[in-house]
Amino acid sequence: MASPAVLIPFAAALLFPFATMALKRAMDLARDPWGTVFVSNAAIAAVFLPLFLFEERAASQGNAWQLLLSGAVFFLAQAAAYKSFSAGDLSVAVPAQGTKVLLVAVFTLLMTGQNVGVRLWGAAGMTVAAIWFLQDRESGGTRDRRRVLRTLAYAMAASIAFAAFDVFVQKWSPEWGLHRFGPWVFLCQALLSVSLLLLPCKGRRLRYDGRTWAWLAAGSAGMAVITLALVLTIGIYGKATLVNILFNSRCVSSVAFVWLAGRWFGNREAKSGRRAMGHRLLGAGFMMAAIALAMSGK
Numbered sequence: 278m279a280s281p282a283v284l285i286p287f288a289a290a291l292l293f294p295f296a297t298m299a300l301k302r303a304m305d306l307a308r309d310p311w312g313t314v315f316v317s318n319a320a321i322a323a324v325f326l327p328l329f330l331f332e333e334r335a336a337s338q339g340n341a342w343q344l345l346l347s348g349a350v351f352f353l354a355q356a357a358a359y360k361s362f363s364a365g366d367l368s369v370a371v372p373a374q375g376t377k378v379l380l381v382a383v384f385t386l387l388m389t390g391q392n393v394g395v396r397l398w399g400a401a402g403m404t405v406a407a408i409w410f411l412q413d414r415e416s417g418g419t420r421d422r423r424r425v426l427r428t429l430a431y432a433m434a435a436s437i438a439f440a441a442f443d444v445f446v447q448k449w450s451p452e453w454g455l456h457r458f459g460p461w462v463f464l465c466q467a468l469l470s471v472s473l474l475l476l477p478c479k480g481r482r483l484r485y486d487g488r489t490w491a492w493l494a495a496g497s498a499g500m501a502v503i504t505l506a507l508v509l510t511i512g513i514y515g516k517a518t519l520v521n522i523l524f525n526s527r528c529v530s531s532v533a534f535v536w537l538a539g540r541w542f543g544n545r546e547a548k549s550g551r552r553a554m555g556h557r558l559l560g561a562g563f564m565m566a567a568i569a570l571a572m573s574g575k
Contacts, residue, residue, distance in 0.1 A: 282514040286523035289503045293527040296499030301362045303493035308480035310363040311356075311473040313493055316483075318355055320497040322467035324505045328456040340452070347445045347458075348465025354438030355466070356473070361431035364424065373432035379567060380440035381521065396570060403567035443521070446511070455512035463504075525565060 300317065304310045361370035450458040474482065485493065511520050 280514070282510055282520065283523060285506050285510045286520045287526065289506050290524050290527040292499055292503055293524075296496050296503060297362055299492045299496030299499065300359070301496075303485075303489055303496055304359070304363045306489040306492065307478075307485050309478035309482055309485075310359060311476045312478060312480075312482050312485075313496075314356060314359045315470045315473045316493055317359070317497040317500055318352070318463075318470040319467050320501040321504050322460075322463040324501045325460045325463045325508075328460050331456045340449070343445070343449045344453070344458070344461045345465055347442060347449065347462045349469060350438050350442045350445065351462065352466040352469040354435050354442060355470075357431050357438060358435035361428050361435060364428050364431055370428050370432045373429050374436050374439070376433065376567075377436040377439045377443070377521070377525075380436055381443050384440055384444050399570055403563050403570065446508070450512065455509070459508050459512075522569060 300313060304313050307313060358370075358374060361374070446458070453461075507520060507524060514520075
């Protein structure tokens with residue numbers, strides 16, 4: 278029987294397309310991407326706060342900057358990720374964010390001073406191929422290509438920030454303890470998210486109708502459960518590399534979910550055509566292959 282370290286990331290990867298699709302639907306209806314990010318980040322903080330009840334060690338004040346920096350980086354990652362969802366297509370944004378695992382490997386190698394081997398260079402080349410297919414140059418006009426490139430830019434920015442956050446968690450959470458590091462970090466990012474409410478929006482900020490709140494609640498709850506499950510799995514089993522690789526099956530599941538069930542969420546990406554969606558699925562496959570190659574032998 279497969280261990281929880283395998284089953285939980287796979288389950289999270291299957292839930293991820295539903296959560297992102299619901300959040301994108303909420304952003305489209307509310308015309309307020311930053312308000313939805315604030316609600317989602319608050320939900321993540323809420324599911325982590327009960328962990329304080331299980332922590333018996335006294336809190337250390339000396340390295341509080343580690344918590345603040347980790348929270349700030351996660352906040353920036355979330356803002357960029359949600360912007361990629363609202364700016365373009367999920368079938369482009371989610372696979373592009375799969376570069377996070379490759380970037381974690383690069384950052385880890387740089388921080389430890391190890392040489393970058395042939396395997397990692399090969400993975401980098403496959404990542405370039407993945408992004409090429411995700412651009413889908415053979416469908417749509419110039420405006421569509423610009424939208425895809427903008428989506429890729431936001432997604433890559435999110436990947437860089439998420440990768441840095443993973444490295445921080447790996448390096449600093451043992452000192453703080455799982456039951457303290459997570460709650461403090463996600464409380465910090467939730468407080469930083471209040472600043473998003475100062476940004477302009479086209480709709481009525483946080484005064485959404487019932488349908489919008491339903492989509493937002495579903496997406497935020499899903500994302501909060503995913504974040505909690507992954508952090509706890511890594512904290513308990515210590516298999517960060519395995520967890521990240523398995524969770525990145527979301528690259529393929531997200532494209533497939535958009536294609537098969539997108540219309541139920543008011544999503545029109547499947548209308549891009551079989552050729553365009555086929556290119557994106559191929560790009561997602563290249564992304565997963567690059568990640569597997571980068572992590573093989575570790």
